[in-house]
Amino acid sequence: MPQLLAIAEYITKTLAICMVCGAPANHTQRLVASSERVLVGAQGTYEARCRQCFDPTLGQ
Numbered sequence: 060m061p062q063l064l065a066i067a068e069y070i071t072k073t074l075a076i077c078m079v080c081g082a083p084a085n086h087t088q089r090l091v092a093s094s095e096r097v098l099v100g101a102q103g104t105y106e107a108r109c110r111q112c113f114d115p116t117l118g119q
């Protein structure tokens with residue numbers, strides 16, 4: 060199990076591309092306010108972003 064998690068983390072970090080500028084993304088940007096219900100599985104709720112494009116105030 061630890062090995063599987065390590066692989067999943069590797070794939071996520073390797074393949075995540077910032078949706079704004081195309082740089083390697085280390086953050087997941089929430090696009091919808093957290094007060095909204097039924098977010099699980101919703102399209103367009105999250106997107107990968109790099110550190111520069113990540114906005115922690117968005118979606119709060």
Ligand SMILES: [Zn+2]
Pocket residue numbers: 077078079080081082108109110111112113
């Ligand atoms: Zn970016």
